[in-house]
Amino acid sequence: MKIFQSRLYQEAWSTPLPEGSFSQLVLAFGSRTFMRSAAVRQSLKHAFPNANVIGCTTSGEIMDTEIYDESLCVTAIEWEKTPVCLVSENISFFADSRDAGAKLAAKLDKKDLKHVFVLSDGQHVNGTLLVEGISAQLPEGVVLTGGLAGDDDRFEETWVWHNDRVESGLIVLCGLYGDAIRIGHGSLGGWDTFGPDRKITRSEGNVLYELDNQSALELYKQYLGEHASELPASALRFPLSVHSEGEDQGVVRTILNINEEDQSMVFAGDMPEGSYARLMHANFDRLIDGANNAAEQALESLCGQANEASQAELGILISCVGRRLVLKQQAEEELDSVRDVLADQCALCGFYSYGEISPLVSKQKCSLHNQTMTITTFTEVLDA
Numbered sequence: 001m002k003i004f005q006s007r008l009y010q011e012a013w014s015t016p017l018p019e020g021s022f023s024q025l026v027l028a029f030g031s032r033t034f035m036r037s038a039a040v041r042q043s044l045k046h047a048f049p050n051a052n053v054i055g056c057t058t059s060g061e062i063m064d065t066e067i068y069d070e071s072l073c074v075t076a077i078e079w080e081k082t083p084v085c086l087v088s089e090n091i092s093f094f095a096d097s098r099d100a101g102a103k104l105a106a107k108l109d110k111k112d113l114k115h116v117f118v119l120s121d122g123q124h125v126n127g128t129l130l131v132e133g134i135s136a137q138l139p140e141g142v143v144l145t146g147g148l149a150g151d152d153d154r155f156e157e158t159w160v161w162h163n164d165r166v167e168s169g170l171i172v173l174c175g176l177y178g179d180a181i182r183i184g185h186g187s188l189g190g191w192d193t194f195g196p197d198r199k200i201t202r203s204e205g206n207v208l209y210e211l212d213n214q215s216a217l218e219l220y221k222q223y224l225g226e227h228a229s230e231l232p233a234s235a236l237r238f239p240l241s242v243h244s245e246g247e248d249q250g251v252v253r254t255i256l257n258i259n260e261e262d263q264s265m266v267f268a269g270d271m272p273e274g275s276y277a278r279l280m281h282a283n284f285d286r287l288i289d290g291a292n293n294a295a296e297q298a299l300e301s302l303c304g305q306a307n308e309a310s311q312a313e314l315g316i317l318i319s320c321v322g323r324r325l326v327l328k329q330q331a332e333e334e335l336d337s338v339r340d341v342l343a344d345q346c347a348l349c350g351f352y353s354y355g356e357i358s359p360l361v362s363k364q365k366c367s368l369h370n371q372t373m374t375i376t377t378f379t380e381v382l383d384a
Contacts, residue, residue, distance in 0.1 A: 001078065001079060001313045001378070001380045002023070002077075002078040002080075003078075003313065004018060004021065004023065004074075004075070004076040004078075004345045005063060005064075005073075005347060007074070008040065008071060008072040008073075008074070009068070009070075009072075010031075015168050016154065016169070017043060017047035018232075019046075020046075020047075020053070021049075021050075021076060021078065021217055022050060022078050023076035024077065024078065024079055024243050025046060025054070025079070025182075026048050026051045026053040026074060026075070026076045026077075026080045027054060027074070027076075027077070027316070027349060028044070028053055028055030028072055028161060029055050029056060029061045029070055029072070029073050029350065030055070030057070030061045030068070030070070030072035030073055032057050034072040035161050035166045036166055041164070042072070047076075048076055051163070052084065052162070052174075053099045053117055053161065053277075054160075054161060054163075056119045056122075056149035056158065056161060057149050057151055057158050057159045057184070058150045058351035058353070059150030059151065059152050059321035060150075060321070061347070061351055061353070062317050062352070063349055064339075065332055065333075065335040065336050065339050065348065066332065066335070067335070067352070069152075069322070072146050073290060073312075075349040075384070077314065080105070080307070080382055081090075081179075081180035081382060082176055082177065082178050082180055082181045083107060083176075083177040084174060084177070085108055085175040085177065086172060086174050087107040087173050087175075088104070088160075088162040088170060088171060088172035089103075089170070089212065090167055090169045091169045091170075092169055093196060094306060095124070097125050097129035097130040098129035098130070099245040100125070100130060100133060100171055101130040101131065101134035101135075101136075101137075103134055104133075104137060104171060105133065105134040105137035105173060106137050106233035108175045108218065109137075109183045110139050111152075111177075112178055113142050113176075113372075114142065114181050114183065115142065115176040115181065115325070116146075116173055116174065116176075117144075117145055117316070117376065118130075118134065118145075118147075118172070118173050118174075118357060119146055119147065119149065119160050119172050120146070121149055121159075121160055121167075121168060121169045121322055122149040122151070122172055122256075122268070122354030123151070123156075123157060123256065123354070125171065125207055126206045126281065127148055127206075127269045127355045127368035128206065128270035128367075129270070130145065130171065130271065131366055132358070133239065133264075134173070134366075135366050141365070142349055143185060144357060144358075144366040145185050145316075145358045145374065145376040146357040146376075147351070147356050148268060148354040148355035148368075149356055150352055152353075153233040153236065153321060153325065155233065157241060157366060158250050163233060170250055170252035180382060181379075182302055182311075182380070182381060183302065183377065183380045184298040184302025184312070184375075184376070184377040184378075185301055185358050185377070186296065186297025186299075186301065187294055187297070188290040188291070188297070188372040188373060189287075189290050189371050189372045189373075189374070190283060190286035190290030191281065191282060191283065192281060192283045193241050193279065193280050193287070194278075194280070196278070197214055198211040198219070198276065199274070199276055200242075200273050200274065200276065201213045201270065201273065203271045204332075205271075205272050206266060206270050206271060208264065208266075208272070209262070209263065214295075215263045215357065216321060217258055217265050218259075218263065220235070220238075220265065223238065232249060232255045232256065235254065235255035235265075236320075237281075237282065237322060238279065238327055239253060239255075239370055240252070240254075240267075240280060241253075242271060242273075242277050243275060243276055244275050244276075245276065246343075250278075251269070251281065251367055251368070251369060252370045253268065253269055254268055254370035255267055255270065255371070256268055256354065261288040266334060268354055268355040268368065277375060280371075284326070284327070287323055287327060288333050289337075290334075290372070291319070291334035291337045292337035292338065292340065292341060294338070294373045294374065294375050295315075295340075296344055297339050297375075298305050298312075298315065302378075302379065312342050312346040312378075312379055313346060313347065313351075313378060313380070314346065314347050314349075314377065314378040315348045315377045315378075316350050316376045316377075316378075317335070317348060317349070317351075317375055318351060318353050318356045318357075318373075318374045319334065319350070319352050319353065319372070320353060320355070320356060320370055320377075321353065323352075323373065324352050334373060338373070338375065354370075355368050356368070356369045356370070356372050356374035357374070358374040
C-alpha cells in the first residue's frame with residue numbers, strides 16, 4: 001500500500017500533486033468551495049487518472065494530528081493487491097434510507113468482498129436505517145464503517161463527492177476485495193450520563209416528539225437553560241444516550257435540527273418508541289481516553305493482538321463535531337492520543353462528522369453512533 005497526502009488551502013497544495021499516480025482511490029475531505037471547483041477536480045484527475053475520488057464536507061478536516069477548516073485534505077491510496085468497487089446514488093431516488101442502503105449494497109459484487117466504507121449526506125439521511133439496509137445485503141463477516149458528512153455547526157447543507165458528482169443527498173459505498181486487505185475498527189465515546197431514564201413515548205423514525213408523555217423539546221430546553229436559544233448547535237454539547245429496556249449499552253444520539261411548530265427534535269439516527277433516553281454531558285479526560293481506547297480497539301481487531309502497531313498503514317478517523325465543540329482548542333489532543341497508539345508510519349486522515357458508522361467491538365453489529373471517535377485501520381499483507 002502506497003499513500004500520498006496533501007492539503008489544499010487557498011490556492012496552494014502543501015505537497016505538490018504527483019504526475020499520473022497509479023492510486024486507485026482518493027479520499028478528499030473539506031470545503032464545498034474546493035469540491036465544486038472544476039479546476040480542483042481537473043487537477044486531481046490529472047494527478048490520479050486511475051482513481052475514484054470520494055469525499056464529503058466536514059465540521060473540520062483531519063490530517064495526521066492536525067485539524068483544519070476551509071481546506072481540502074486529500075489522501076490517495078495505491079493498493080498493491082486490493083481491488084476496489086464503488087457505487088453511489090442520491091437519497092431522493094429511494095423510498096427511504098433503508099431502501100437506499102439495501103439497493104446500493106446490492107449493486108456491490110459480493111465475491112471476495114472484505115469491507116465496505118460508506119460516506120453519506122448528513123442532513124437528509126436517517127443513518128440508522130441506512131446502516132440497516134446496507135448490513136442486510138452484506139455477507140457474514142464483512143464489516144461496514146464510515147460516516148455522515150458535516151457542515152461545521154451550521155446544520156444547513158452537507159455534500160458528498162464521488163468523481164464528477166458533488167451533491168447534497170448523495171451516498172457512496174466503497175467495497176474492498178481480496179485476501180490481502182486487513183481491516184480493524186474501533187469506536188468509543190467518553191460522555192457521562194446523568195439524571196433519570198426517560199421513556200420515549202412518541203417518535204417517528206429519527207424524529208422525537210415526547211419523553212415521558214411531555215414535549216421532548218421543552219424538556220431539553222429546560223435543561224439547556226440559556227443555551228436553548230442556540231439550538232440546534234448547542235445540543236451537540238449535550239447528547240442523549242438511547243437504550244432498550246434491559247440493555248446495558250446504548251447508543252449516543254445527537255440532534256440535527258428542531259421544529260418549533262410541532263415541538264419535535266430531529267436526530268441523526270432512530271429514536272425508537274418504548275426505548276429510554278438519558279441526558280449526557282462531557283467529561284474532558286474521558287473524551288480523550290475514548291479516542292485512545294478506540295485506537296486500541298482498531299489495532300487489536302486489525303492484527304488480533306495489541307503489540308503489532310507497525311502493521312497499521314492507514315487510519316481513517318471520523319469524530320463527531322460535538323466532541324470538537326466541547327474540546328475546543330484541545331481537540332487535537334484526541335488525535336495525539338490516537339497517534340500514541342498507532343505507529344508513526346500509519347498515515348492518518350478523516351473528518352469531524354454528523355454521525356459515525358462502525359460496529360461496537362463487543363457486539364460486532366454495525367450501528368450509527370454520535371459523539372464517538374470512530375477509527376478504521378487498513379493494511380495489506382502482500383504474501384497472502
